[in-house]
Amino acid sequence: MALSRRNVIAAAIAAFALLGLQGTAAAQKNFITVASTTSTEQSGLFKHLLPVFEKKTGTQVRVVALGTGQALDMARRGDADVVFVHDKPAEEKLLAEGFGVQRFDVMYNDFVLVGPKNDPARIAGSKDIVDAYKKIAAGGAPFASRGDRSGTHAAELRLWKDAGIDPNTGKGSWYRETGSGMGPTLNTASAMNAYAFTDRGTWLSFKNRGDLVIEVEGDKKLFNQYGVMLVNPAKHPHVKKELGQAFVDWMISPEGQLTIAAYKIGPDQLFFPNAKR
Amino acid sequence: MTGLGEAFGAAWVLVTGLDPGLARIVLLSLQVSLSAAVAATLIGLPLGAAIAVERFPGRQLLIVLLNALMGLPPVVVGLLIYLLLSRAGPLGSLGILFTPEAMVIAQTVLIVPIIAALSRQTIEDAWREYSEQLRSLGARRLRAAWTLIWDTRFSLLTILLAGFGRAAAEVGAVMIVGGNIDGVTRVMTTTIALETSKGDLPLALGLGIVLIMLVIVLNALAALIREVAQRRYG
Numbered sequence: 038m039a040l041s042r043r044n045v046i047a048a049a050i051a052a053f054a055l056l057g058l059q060g061t062a063a064a065q066k067n068f069i070t071v072a073s074t075t076s077t078e079q080s081g082l083f084k085h086l087l088p089v090f091e092k093k094t095g096t097q098v099r100v101v102a103l104g105t106g107q108a109l110d111m112a113r114r115g116d117a118d119v120v121f122v123h124d125k126p127a128e129e130k131l132l133a134e135g136f137g138v139q140r141f142d143v144m145y146n147d148f149v150l151v152g153p154k155n156d157p158a159r160i161a162g163s164k165d166i167v168d169a170y171k172k173i174a175a176g177g178a179p180f181a182s183r184g185d186r187s188g189t190h191a192a193e194l195r196l197w198k199d200a201g202i203d204p205n206t207g208k209g210s211w212y213r214e215t216g217s218g219m220g221p222t223l224n225t226a227s228a229m230n231a232y233a234f235t236d237r238g239t240w241l242s243f244k245n246r247g248d249l250v251i252e253v254e255g256d257k258k259l260f261n262q263y264g265v266m267l268v269n270p271a272k273h274p275h276v277k278k279e280l281g282q283a284f285v286d287w288m289i290s291p292e293g294q295l296t297i298a299a300y301k302i303g304p305d306q307l308f309f310p311n312a313k314r
Numbered sequence: 315m316t317g318l319g320e321a322f323g324a325a326w327v328l329v330t331g332l333d334p335g336l337a338r339i340v341l342l343s344l345q346v347s348l349s350a351a352v353a354a355t356l357i358g359l360p361l362g363a364a365i366a367v368e369r370f371p372g373r374q375l376l377i378v379l380l381n382a383l384m385g386l387p388p389v390v391v392g393l394l395i396y397l398l399l400s401r402a403g404p405l406g407s408l409g410i411l412f413t414p415e416a417m418v419i420a421q422t423v424l425i426v427p428i429i430a431a432l433s434r435q436t437i438e439d440a441w442r443e444y445s446e447q448l449r450s451l452g453a454r455r456l457r458a459a460w461t462l463i464w465d466t467r468f469s470l471l472t473i474l475l476a477g478f479g480r481a482a483a484e485v486g487a488v489m490i491v492g493g494n495i496d497g498v499t500r501v502m503t504t505t506i507a508l509e510t511s512k513g514d515l516p517l518a519l520g521l522g523i524v525l526i527m528l529v530i531v532l533n534a535l536a537a538l539i540r541e542v543a544q545r546r547y548g
Contacts, residue, residue: 070412070493079512083496101412101493115401116411220511227513245513273401275409 068097069280072109072117074188075218077263078102080238080307085300090287096280104187104218112136115273118281121288123236123263124188137266138282141289144297144308145262148192149240150253151223152178152232166256170200177211179231180204183222184214188261193234196258223249236261238307263308265289288312317515324520329527335497336521340528343482343501346414350421351478357422358429358477359470363459365430366437377434383427388420389486395420396490412493417501420487425477432473437462468540475536482529502528 077083078100087098101111105122112120113136120137122128131137150169152158158178160169173180182204183190197204204212213231215222219239226233227247235243240251253259265285270276287293289312297310328336365376397403399411399419410416440462448458463470485503492499494508502525509518 075511079508097498099412099493099495099498101495113402115406218511220513224510224513243513245515275401 066097067095067280068099069118069277069284070099070101070116071119071121071284072111073100073102073121074105074108074123075102075220076123076189076236076239077121079218079220080236080242081302082238082297082300082308086293086296089296090284090293093292094283094287096283098284104183104185105191106186106188112268115268115275117268118277119265119267119284121263121265122188123261124191125262125264127188127191128264128266132266136269136272138269140264140266141285141312143263143265143288143312144294144310145260146237146308147254148189148234148259148261149237149251150232150234151226151240151249152252153230154248154250155230156252158232161250161252163253164255166196166253166258167200169253170196170202173232174200174202174204174207174211177207179211179213179229180207181222181226181229181231181233182212182214183219183234184216185218187218189219189234189236192261196234199258241302241305241307262311317519320516321519321523324516325523325527326520328520328524336524338497339500339502339505340524342414342499343503343525344528346417346488346501347421347478347481349418350425350481351474353418353422354425354429354477354481355474358426359433359463361426362430362433362435363437363463364456366434367441367455367459367462377431380427380431380434384431386424386427387486388424388484389490391420391424392487392490395423395487399491411491412495412499414492414499416491417488417499420491421481421484424484424487425480428480429473429477432476433463433470436466436469436473440466468544471536471540475533478532479529482525 073083079102083098083100087100091097101108101117103111105124105127108117108120108122109127109131111117112131113134120128120131121143128137128140132140150160150166152160158169158172158176160172163169182193194204208214213225213229215225219235220243222233223235223239223243224245225231227245227249230248232252233249237254265288267278267281267285268276270278288297294310294312297308298306300307365373365380395416396411398405399408399416400406401409401411437459441458444462444465445458448461453461483503485507488499488501489504489507492501492504494500494504500508502521506518506521506525509515509521
């Protein structure tokens with residue numbers, strides 16, 4: 038009797054172990070790891086783009102979506118084969134440190150400033166983002182910032198600098214750092230009727246808008262460039278050089294560029310390819 | 315609140331629609347958390363039993379430490395395992411960051427203290443009650459521990475379920491070491507976090523309802539096994 042009981046336990050443990058191994062077996066095929074941003078993931082671009090590439094090459098693309106700052110750190114640590122992000126100064130810094138091979142422009146979209154319909158800072162329809170920032174700060178209207186070292190956060194901070202305002206002086210009152218991704222920050226802005234700085238892609242695919250609408254768009258300063266590069270195999274020898282470079286090359290190839298351009302939510306195109314080739 | 319009705323609607327659609335993508339996510343959640351619960355039991359139960367019956371210097375301190383570690387924040391465990399498994403870390407050459415294996419390791423670390431601390435308490439209580447008898451039968455301490463484990467097996471099953479519940483419910487650790495990669499390391503909780511980020515709150519809550527139902531079904535199964543076993547073996 039005791040023996041059969043023990044057998045049952047052993048069988049149960051073996052079954053669990055098998056469950057675990059099954060996942061491993063499925064994972065053993067050609068793949069690359071791409072460190073990218075929440076905006077490309079959450080806008081749905083990868084769901085549209087990657088199946089085309091995977092079908093063509095048989096290489097699975099595993100995307101880890103983080104803020105640009107974190108994504109670049111992932112490359113520095115050697116935990117990604119390719120980075121695909123949107124903060125050109127930070128990307129060039131990575132290149133200068135020797136962690137990237139060569140950076141290519143891939144596509145752009147733009148940032149927009151969203152805010153509550155009742156528009157306490159009276160900036161709706163403006164095409165001057167710096168002026169809008171000045172009015173928000175002057176009136177002390179609530180502003181939800183990413184505060185997470187992402188590409189969007191970096192762009193937001195550059196604009197505060199252009200406006201000659203240190204938003205940190207508004208901390209604890211009107212300037213509110215959520216320390217989280219674009220989606221959570223928009224959720225927060227929507228809940229407390231705050232202004233927020235966001236990329237258009239995330240905004241278009243965001244569903245919990247509440248009273249938020251686009252207040253400022255169309256300023257040249259709102260340009261948002263995405264770049265792609267292979268992590269330097271000289272620094273991290275395990276980087277999948279051929280597979281990773283194939284992905285980079287495909288993104289800037291006519292086929293990759295057309296596939297990016299074809300991604301739409303309703304009538305709106307989210308990203309505009311602009312690789313120089 | 316209108317969101318709640320929508321959430322139950324979304325949950326209903328998810329369950330009845332049998333979306334293959336969702337099925338894979340659910341299966342991976344179960345695989346990872348069950349594997350972690352089993353691994354943590356294999357480590358934590360003998361550890362808890364040994365501490366329960368043995369007497370050694372620093373024992374009280376170890377018990378306090380173990381009890382405190384039950385409150386380990388998942389995100390801290392995730393970060394720790396991430397730094398260990400990262401290519402720049404000491405175990406980087408394994409190359410298992412962003413895989414289900416890494417998630418199992420993180421969740422195992424997270425719940426070993428829970429299983430060890432709770433089984434230590436359960437077995438020690440039983441030890442106090444039966445130590446005279448066991449000693450008079452001439453049983454050595456470790457042999458006695460084995461007998462006590464068998465005696466308290468139904469309480470220990472509940473501890474296993476508590477460990478599994480903690481693993482299945484956490485998001486902080488698997489998000490960091492798994493990376494929430496679509497089709498590879500995306501599990502129920504990271505999907506819920508992602509849908510919340512996208513502002514699709516009804517779908518996120520709907521997924522949450524599915525997760526809770528799943529945990530209820532598993533617990534009901536465990537209760538059933540316990541019932542049948544208790545009737546058969548007393």
